[in-house]
Amino acid sequence: MIDTQFLITCCGMLSAPHVSFPGQETFKGQLFHTARWPKEPVEFGGKRVGVIGNGATGIQVIQTIAGEVGHLKVFVRTPQYMIPMKNPKYSEEDAEAYKSRFQHLTERLPHTFTGFEYDFEHAWAGLTPERRREVIEDCWNDGSLKLWISSFAELFFDAEVNAEISGFVREKMRERLKDPKLCDALIPADYGFGTHRVPLEQNFLEAFHRPNVEIVSVKASPIERVTPTGIQTADGTIHELDVIVLATGFDAGTGALTRIDIRGRGGRSLKEDWSKDIRTTMGLQVHGYPNLFTTAVPLAPSAALCNMTTCLQQQVEWIDDCIRFVRTKNLKVVEPTKDAEDGWVAHHDEIANATLIAKTNSWYLGSNVEGKPRRVLSYCGGVGAYRQKCNEVAASGYQGFTMN
Incomplete structure (x- = not known):
């Protein structure tokens, strides 16, 4: 047994395999x-x-x-839906040129929508149909996730925009498959591009x-x-x-922790609590579980829609600062209040439910695990916005968290 004052879970978002075939x-x-x-x-x-x-x-x-x-x-x-990936060879000169941008990337990545170096730069309504097509083609030809997370933010919220971009991707896939039977089997028809992981x-x-x-x-x-x-x-x-x-996926976000018998105040069980309602406070703590800090769990961008390195670094730094604050004040225990957690869950849901992601069955909502409570697992407000909210809480002396 290990006796510790604080427990920080770093168990990963996708680390609990989901397998359920008899025999x-x-x-x-x-x-x-x-x-x-x-x-x-x-x-x-x-x-x-x-x-x-x-x-x-x-x-x-x-x-x-x-x-x-x-x-x-x-x-x-x-x-x-899928995007053909470019996997170019980089010379020493290419590597050095990229490293020379270190300071720029350090300042940019924490504030983009997904924590990658690229971000949404165009508004759909402000462009002609021809220019929209040029932007989509350019993002597609980048051979990266750019079409998904750096073309038009509206693809997450506007069904008409999503339908047009989805049609573009289907067109590209049909050009490669050719055979109508393969097209029917391998090209999505009942959900939109970007509402599942791409x-x-x-x-x-x-x-x-x-x-x-x-x-x-x-x-x-x-x-x-x-x-x-x-x-x-x-x-x-x-x-x-x-x-x-x-290749059956994972019990995402919650599975790694519900496979551990984590107990909180009065012996309450995290597994039992999350089997009824998946709740956290900013994905950093859970009401009823004092001194438990979490990373890569639901209701934070690190649950899916982010560059994990960017998001996890931010979460670990916030947790480190919070523990340092508790010890500086000669206190022993930190825990989010129920009101603070209720407020975060409501804010999370308001943003998530406005997206097309919330209307599509996928592991983003836990739909792949029978009986799992339905909730968009990832915070959809963006990595930069999430960071700002976390910073505001810290700057306020951790308002919404009780310490004693």
């Missing part, structure tokens, strides 16, 4: 979640491989092993043109169980496999 223990081949990859190399050559999931991690796996396996079955439920990829779509790659749609016929020899879907088909890769 996994019966499979006679190799089976593993992408977050629990074995240390020894996995031999895919000539084998029958199944990948469940085609989100960001599934995409990485599929595009990497498609040319190596004997036969690959990709179990797809929800198709994803993966970057390299030749992912082209992998499905290979004769050894097959799509298995599990939307109409879901996976029922894992059998000793493969995967059985609801239509009774058993897909015979040698290796199963679970």
Whole structure:
């Protein structure tokens, strides 16, 4: 047992694998979640491989092993919008030029919408249709997340703007897929671009043109169980496999802490509390849990919509300053008041519920975990705005936090 005055959790936003298929223990081949990859190399050559999931991690796996396996079955439920990633080689001169911008980036990153160096620079209503298309094309050709988080902020709030940008991305994906059946299976049609996490990829779509790659749609016929020899879907088909890769995602934001028996005042359980309502105060503390500080948990940008390095650095610095303040005042305990937490939750929800993200099922709302309370996990007001609010609380002597 470790006795400590303060507990700071740094367990990560996406660190609790979400796996829920019955029969996994019966499979006679190799089976593993992408977050629990074995240390020894996995031999895919000539084998029958199944990948469940085609989100960001599934995409990485599929595009990497498609040319190596004997036969690959990709179990797809929800198709994803995606952006082709550029992965250029940098010379020493390029690296030095980038390092020379250190001071500029240090000052800029903490105040942009997502903590990356680029930010929204255009207003949709102020541009002609031709100029909008130029901006979208330019962001697309950057080969980064720029189209998502640096084209038009309106894509998060305005359904018409989102529909036009979504149509643009679908058009780009159709140009690469060509086959109408592949387009139907791999291009989203029932939600908008940017309302889910947007993966970057390299030749992912082209992998499905290979004769050894097959799509298995599990939307109409879901996976029922894992059998000793493969995967059985609801239509009774058993897909015979040698290796199963679970790219099934995570219990995001809350999962890492609810798997620990964290107790607060009067023995209250964080797992039980968050099973009813996911609440925090700025994603930094939770009412009822004195001296517990948190990072990368819900109701802060670090829960999803941010450059994690930028956001986590800010949170850790705030926590460090808060603990220093408590000790300077010769106090022992710090905890947010219920009123302060109620106020933050209401502010968070007001912003989040105005976005299209709140209207789309995804792990951003915990929709991938059965029974998880529905709430947008990430603060959607922007990294810069969040930092300012945190700074204001600290400057006020931590108003909304009781200390004794």
